[in-house]
Amino acid sequence: MxxxxxxxxxxxxxxxxxxxxxxxxxxxxxxxxxxxxxxxxxxxxxxxxxxxxxxxxxxxxxxxxxxxxxxxxxxxxxxxxxxxxxxxxxxxxxxxxxxxxxxxxxxxxxxxxxxxxxxxxxxxxxxxWDDREHRLTDVGSVTRAAAVDQEKSHMPNSPQGASGLHGPPTNGKSPRSPDSEDLPKLKGAAHTRRARFSLYRHLHRRHLSDSISSVDSTEDKTGSLRSLQTGVGELMGDTRFWHGKDYCNFVYKDWIQLEKPFDDFIDRYTTPRMPWHxxxxxxxxxxxxxxxxxxxxxxxxxxxxxxxxxxxxxxxxxxxxxxxANELRYQVPDCINTKVQILRSAADWSAGIKYHEESIHNAYIQVIAKSKHFIYIENQFFISCADNKQVHNKIGDAIIERIIRAYKYVWVR
Known part of the structure; x- marks a missing residue:
């Protein structure tokens, strides 16, 4: 952790x-x-x-x-x-x-x-932490934009006034609040697949919640994000996703000095990060x-x-x-109703029970035995030795038995 x-x-x-x-x-x-x-x-x-x-x-x-x-x-x-x-x-x-x-x-x-x-x-x-892009590098830096007009000069094809969130422009200019001079804007030329983020709470504390709409709604056809009036400064470029020890490649080098969490331990300019899935x-x-x-x-x-x-x-x-149990005060969005069963491995040394429980192991064997067409297994640690009596994992045996049963069925038929 x-x-x-x-x-x-x-x-x-x-x-x-x-x-x-x-x-x-x-x-x-x-x-x-x-x-x-x-x-x-x-x-x-x-x-x-x-x-x-x-x-x-x-x-x-x-x-x-x-x-x-x-x-x-x-x-x-x-x-x-x-x-x-x-x-x-x-x-x-x-x-x-x-x-x-x-x-x-x-x-x-x-x-x-x-x-x-x-x-x-x-x-x-x-x-x-990772997303579907599985980035191999993370050397992006954040710099402050000189001015909004300078930003627009680099995007000649962008619609006029696209940087505002207060409605359509008037005479080529976006309406400005009295405090607009003191409210810098967040500039993000992000790709459509870049992870979206919310600044609502941050804006709310600065009484700007009325000026913000969904980040999704600000995304235009070019994949860029319109400017949001925030209090975090005018930022240009890419911010780092992985800071310090979080940028890692455990194949290249194991973690060291974990008590210094924000110090890099590998050179992110020469060594790619290892994605996680x-x-x-x-x-x-x-x-x-x-x-x-x-x-x-x-x-x-x-x-x-x-x-x-x-x-x-x-x-x-x-x-x-x-x-x-069904009295839920809150629920994670986008969940569906279904029947589930919790499986576990537990024994005397881990849970203090007299007879060990191996419901995960038993479920594997049962599903393999009842398979009809295909068996797909993805497992980082697949330990199942046929000749090693010290390994009590029977998944390998279950697969062999199912293959033999399928072979005999074909010949009998």
Whole structure:
């Protein structure tokens, strides 16, 4: 987890949407934040979770991180947030008692009020933010435009008065407010596929909300954005999307000095960044309750297992009832109603349960066995050795059995 990453790009409102600032702002509003971090083997993985934990704990009393480390060295919990009775941040497991260090168990979830849960493969970490353009370089700089007329002189084909948002021009000039001399304009010659961003809140604080319309509505046929009257200065060119350690290429070089988040560690003028492509999902209602219960079970188990977390400053968490799961105060836009089931991997070392749960593994096998035409598998870590008795993953066996069954069916027919 990288506390200093920006959740919205490009950065046009200072640190407002930086992760640590967002968490601090919500903590100041009374939200209780609980974070579980994977406690890595430092020689094998240089993610410096101790720095992340220390940074979060210094933000506000309502934030206390926890690093999670399993006895067998499995990677478990990445950041998860639940609003409950108190706060905490923990790291787990401890690797000293085990000789297994390189096994990775990925889990990335964010839960809000036990009503909305984000589940997927995207870490709140450096290098993860990306868009469909998957840029290989990010060396753009921001410069101030000398004047609006100078800007227009470089766009002779642009319609007259296209830089205004106050309506059609009058006598070739856009209407000006009394304070227009003190209100610089944001200039963006962006391509249509460039990530759109909103300045409404920023303008609202300067009593300019009436002068702004949707960014989408200001996009003309040439793909450029009209000028918006803002208070952030007159900007020309491209702003950087990835700042400091966020500009990375983990194939070329691993992260170093994570305690200096805004210092580059690779030369962005000679080394391309490594794009990131991953998926995530969001669920509401009872499914979100199940994700929350999974986190709560892991949290409470870690509190019991690690003596330093047994104090009252790290509370036990309580799950909410399923009876109220459908009482949603808010919902992520563009979601659809469907039936879902939460699957997980859990065992004695991760959740304190006597019999391990492998519902993800079982679901893989069941789907493969019931396949009719094709099987498509995309997986970063596909471990399934036929002759290795130490690997209990049966996915490879299930694929072979399905192929043999299909072969016999063809011959019988």
């Amino acid at each position: 990288s506390p200093e990453i920006f959740l919205k790009r490009p950065v046009v409102e200072g640190n407002r949407w930086r992760l640590d600032c967002v968490l601090k702002r919500k903590a100041q509003q009374g939200v209780k934040i609980f974070v579980m971090l994977y406690k890595e083997v430092e020689l094998a993985l240089g993610i410096n979770s101790e720095y992340s934990k220390r940074t979060l704990m210094h933000l506000h009393p309502n934030i206390k991180p926890v690093r999670y480390v399993a006895p067998n060295g499995a990677k478990t919990k990445n950041p998860a947030f639940v609003q409950l009775e108190d706060t905490g941040v923990m790291r787990h497991p401890d690797h000293v008692s085990s000789s297994v260090y390189l096994w990775a168990h990925h889990e990335k979830i964010v839960v809000v009020d036990q009503s909305v849960a984000f589940v997927g493969g995207i870490d709140l970490a450096y290098g993860r 991953d998926i995530a999902s969001v669920v509401h209602g009872k499914a979100a309750r199940d994700v929350a219960r999974h986190f709560i079970q892991r949290w409470n188990f870690t509190k019991i297992m690690k003596p330093k977390y047994r104090s009252l400053s790290y509370p036990f968490l309580l799950p909410k009832s399923h009876a109220t």
